[in-house]
Amino acid sequence: MSHVFHRHLKQQYPTAVAGDGPWLIDSQGRRYLDACGGAAVSCLGHSDSEVQEAISEQVQRLAYAHSSFFTTEPMEELADFLVAHAPEGLESVYFVSGGSEAVEAALKMARQYFLEIGQPQRRHVVARRQSYHGNTLGALAAGGNAWRRKPFEPLLLEMSHVSPCYAWRHQWADESEADYVERLAAELEERIEQLGPENVMAFVAEPVVGATLGAVPAVNGYFRRIREICDRHGILLILDEVMCGMGRTGSLFAAEQEGISADLITIAKGLGAGYQPIGATLVSARIRDAIANGSGFFQHGHTYIGHATACAAALAVQQAVQSRGLLARVRTLGEGLNQRLQQRFAEHPHVGDIRGRGLFRGLELVADRDSKAPFDASLNLNGRVKMAAMEQGLMCYPAGGTLDGRQGDHILLAPPFILDESHLDEIVDRLGRAIDQALP
Numbered sequence: 528m529s530h531v532f533h534r535h536l537k538q539q540y541p542t543a544v545a546g547d548g549p550w551l552i553d554s555q556g557r558r559y560l561d562a563c564g565g566a567a568v569s570c571l572g573h574s575d576s577e578v579q580e581a582i583s584e585q586v587q588r589l590a591y592a593h594s595s596f597f598t599t600e601p602m603e604e605l606a607d608f609l610v611a612h613a614p615e616g617l618e619s620v621y622f623v624s625g626g627s628e629a630v631e632a633a634l635k636m637a638r639q640y641f642l643e644i645g646q647p648q649r650r651h652v653v654a655r656r657q658s659y660h661g662n663t664l665g666a667l668a669a670g671g672n673a674w675r676r677k678p679f680e681p682l683l684l685e686m687s688h689v690s691p692c693y694a695w696r697h698q699w700a701d702e703s704e705a706d707y708v709e710r711l712a713a714e715l716e717e718r719i720e721q722l723g724p725e726n727v728m729a730f731v732a733e734p735v736v737g738a739t740l741g742a743v744p745a746v747n748g749y750f751r752r753i754r755e756i757c758d759r760h761g762i763l764l765i766l767d768e769v770m771c772g773m774g775r776t777g778s779l780f781a782a783e784q785e786g787i788s789a790d791l792i793t794i795a796k797g798l799g800a801g802y803q804p805i806g807a808t809l810v811s812a813r814i815r816d817a818i819a820n821g822s823g824f825f826q827h828g829h830t831y832i833g834h835a836t837a838c839a840a841a842l843a844v845q846q847a848v849q850s851r852g853l854l855a856r857v858r859t860l861g862e863g864l865n866q867r868l869q870q871r872f873a874e875h876p877h878v879g880d881i882r883g884r885g886l887f888r889g890l891e892l893v894a895d896r897d898s899k900a901p902f903d904a905s906l907n908l909n910g911r912v913k914m915a916a917m918e919q920g921l922m923c924y925p926a927g928g929t930l931d932g933r934q935g936d937h938i939l940l941a942p943p944f945i946l947d948e949s950h951l952d953e954i955v956d957r958l959g960r961a962i963d964q965a966l967p
C-alpha cells in the first residue's frame with residue numbers, strides 16, 4: 528500500500544512516470560492525452576527541452592536565495608516581463624508558490640493598503656457564488672463554494688457573495704444581455720449599500736470561471752460595469768487569473784479581453800506550466816506606493832518567495848510562449864476545438880451547453896437538454912466521466928459547482944498550447960466515448 532496521503536483516500540491512481548509533449552505515461556506504459564493540463568497548468572506540455580535546460584542551468588548556478596537577503600536575476604527578469612505585458616497600472620510583482628498563496632497575498636495586501644491610508648474599517652470582501660479562489664483558509668473564505676466552506680466555518684474573513692455572471696443564455700433566457708448586466712450590477716450595488724461602502728475592501732472574481740463551472744466567461748460589458756462600481760465606491764478590484772490567465776484564453780491576461788485593468792491580479796498554474804511551483808500577485812502602483820511610503824513593509828511572506836529555480840522555469844515558459852507565437856496558436860486551436868465540440872455534442876441529448884475562450888472550454892452535462900435540468904448530484908457524473916476518460920487514455924477535468932443551488936456537472940478542457948489539429952480530433956473522440964460510457 529502506498530504511504531502517500533492522497534486526497535481521495537478511497538481511490539487508486541496510476542503512477543505517472545514520464546511526459547511526452549501533450550502525453551503523460553504511467554508505470555504500466557499507458558499513455559494519457561492531457562486535455563486539461565492537469566488543472567489548466569501544463570500549457571507547454573510535459574517535456575519541453577528549453578524549459579528543462581533553463582531549470583538545470585539555474586540549479587547549477589544558484590537554486591535558491593532567501594528573499595529577505597536577496598533578489599535574483601530570474602526573479603527580476605520575470606517581474607519585468609510580467610509588468611511589461613500586464614494590464615495598465617500593474618507595476619509590481621509579488622512572487623509566491625501557487626494560486627492560493629497568490630490570493631492570500633492579494634487579500635492581505637488589500638487589507639494593508641487600507642490600513643496604510645487610514646481606512647481601517649474597510650475589511651469586508653465581496654466575491655461571487657460558484658467561485659473558487661483556493662484552499663488555504665483566507666482563499667477558501669473568498670470562494671463561494673458552499674460545500675468546500677462548510678466544514679471549516681467560521682472562516683477568517685468578513686465575506687459576502689453575490690451572483691456570478693453566466694455567458695450561458697439559458698440562465699437568463701428572458702432578458703437582454705444589457706438588462707442582465709444591469710440586474711447583476713444592481714445586486715452588487717445593493718449589497719455594497721447594505722454593508723456600507725466605507726466598510727468594503729475588495730471585490731474578487733475570476734474573469735472566466737474555471738474549477739467550479741468549467742470555462743464560463745462573463746457576458747459583454749459585465750466587468751466594465753463592475754470596475755465602474757468598484758471605482759465609484761473606492762473598492763479594490765482583485766481579478767483571480769490563476770486558472771484563466773497566462774495565455775489560456777488567447778491573451779496573456781484574460782482581463783485584456785474585458786477591456787479593464789485591476790488593482791491586483793493573481794496568477795499561477797500556466798505561469799510555470801507545472802515545471803516548477805510558482806504563483807504571483809500583480810500589484811498596482813497605488814497599492815505598492817501606499818505601502819512603500821507608509822510602513823514600508825508588507826506584513827506577509829513565505830520561505831520560497833521568488834524561488835530562483837521556479838522563476839527561471841517560469842521565465843523560460845513565458846519566453847517560449849512568446850517566441851513560438853503560442854498565443855495566436857491558442858486562438859486558432861481554440862476555434863478548432865470549439866468547432867469539433869459543437870459538431871460532436873451540439874445535438875447530444877445530455878449536453879446542455881458548450882462555451883469558453885481559447886483553449887479553455889467547458890461542456891455542461893444535463894439530464895434533460897430542453898429544460899437543462901442537472902443530473903442528480905449523488906451520481907457524481909462529472910467524476911465518472913473523468914474516470915471513464917482515464918480508461919480511454921484521456922485526461923479531462925471534472926468541474927463541479929455543488930453549491931447553494933447545485934449547478935450541475937461540467938467538463939473542463941484546457942489542453943497544452945502545443946497541440947496539433949489531430950490531437951483535437953483525438954480529444955473529442957475520446958471524450959465522446961467517455962461521456963457515453965459514464966452516462967447512467
Ligand code: PMP
Pocket residue numbers: 566625626627628630659660661662733737738767768769770771795796
Ligand atoms: N484561484 C483559482 C481561480 C483557481 O482555479 C485555483 C486552483 N484551481 C486557485 C486559485 C488555487 O490555486 P492552487 O491550487 O495553486 O493553490
